[in-house]
Amino acid sequence: MHRDLEWLHDYWRGLPSDTGLPARSQVNLDEIGHLEKVIVLVEVIGSAVDDPASYRFRFVGADLNVFSRAPLAGTLLRDLPDPKAIALLLERYEETTRLKKPISRAGERTLDGIDYRFEYLSLPLSDDGETVDMILSGVTHKRVDEA
Secondary structure (H helix, E strand, C coil): CCHHHHHHHHHHHCCCCCCCCCCHHHCCCCCCHHHHHHEEEEEECCCCCCCHHHEEEEEECHHHHHHHCCCCCCCEHHHCCCHHHHHHHHHHHHHHHHHCCCEEEEEEEEECCEEEEEEEEEEEECCCCCCCCEEEEEEEEEEHHHC
16 A cells, blocks of 8 residues: 555544544544645535435545546535546445445556556544544555556
């Protein structure tokens, strides 16, 4: 796993939680600010975790907005222009919401004719310690020809 994602995972594990999962209010953006370019914060707004309308981007790091060609904050997952991206992210968010545990994946994707290698970490957050209502993610990428 990329060192930034390892750091984020360790940070999440260190958040205090008496009820199970840590809450969004426990995440101090000043403490994770050095990862701002690779962070995504997603709000879970619906109860149908397999519905792309159930996820709203609250914050998307600058390195990741490049792939969407527009700022995503405030956008619903279903409104992304790329159906493949919707399907991929929906799978990750649904899995994180359902399992209530960190999810890590790696893979390759071609965007605009350029092959990228991605690493992804998704961390559940919960105001009540049980129901996932936010997802803190880190996404790193590198061009395959630079790896």
